[in-house]
Amino acid sequence: MKKVNQLFMLVALLAGLSSAAIAQTTASTSGHASARVITAIGIQNVSPINWGSLIPGSGGDATQDVSGIGPVTGPTPQPPVTTGGVIAIAQGSMDAIHTSPRGPATFYAYGEPNFTVAITLPAMMDLHRIGNPGDILHVDNFHHNNVGTATLVKLVPSDAVGVLFFVVGATVTVPAGSPRGWYDGDFQVSVAYN
């Protein structure tokens, strides 16, 4: 019986040595690969800037301001209320009819959740009178209400994309004697991932 035990121990020892020898001449491990497909960014215009009805008088500037609108981002961002708003009149005797519809332009950007974006506004543009495009009102001072980090946020946790609502204001200059009528024009707003 004793010899049987010794034989068993010897076999076990040899097997152990053999296994160790094999393990030392080869080695393997797992490599890892990763990728991230990012949702393309997009932007949608909801409403235009509307300065409402302006009476030129001796001329002046009307600014559709966005101060006080927002915040429109956060854990549960909501579209901003853009009716009304502040019309600031500067210079001259121009007046605004505050009962007429007015408000800043409204946009929302959408894309990869929690990504931050940069908003780019034009420096200036012109409004052309409908029916007589030669009559022009100059617009500048474009600004938006996202003064901090603009982040795309999911409206609900299950959403695949994040959104960012923001509003854009600007200043229109109405010279004295500007012909009455409707003026309009387009301006470009861009968003890009930082």
Place this chain on the structure above:
Amino acid sequence: MKKSFMLVAAAFLAFAGTAAAQNSASTTGHASARVILPITIGEDQTLAFGGFFAGATSGTVDIATNGVSGATGTRTSTGGVTLYTGSQAGAWHQNEFSIEGEIGFTYTTVITNNTFNLTGPGSPMSCTMTAPVANGGGSVTVVGGESPDNDDVFRGGSLSVAAFQASGSYAGTFTYAVAYN
């Protein structure tokens, strides 16, 4: 007569000497052994394709190695894929393994699944590893069709991206093995 006697005596002495050598003899034998280092492998840097946009047509994201430890390599795309290079792109870099073993020994590297899938929220994306590139600065030599190499082995990869590939994070694994020749 005198000459004949001397020849007989010399033959006798020679015979006597031979008989004495057959009774005992000795020489020096030699034994040797060499203890070698076990070969080991470890992943120093994963293969990361970083962030990109899938397009309306299929394409690829490709990571090429440059053989420099800790470096990113080069990232390019083909087809409808657009690389995102902004600050939120996430890390992208070549794959790097560190192999250590006995100085001067040769080894062979093998990826058992050279093509594998990265899985995530959308359909799996196929990834094919590129041939290894070495930095040549270590202590082990590669043979057997692999690159001349020492301690660090670098690999890139090509990731196939379908048209309108669903956005999200994808991941996969492969097995990297080395063996002394």
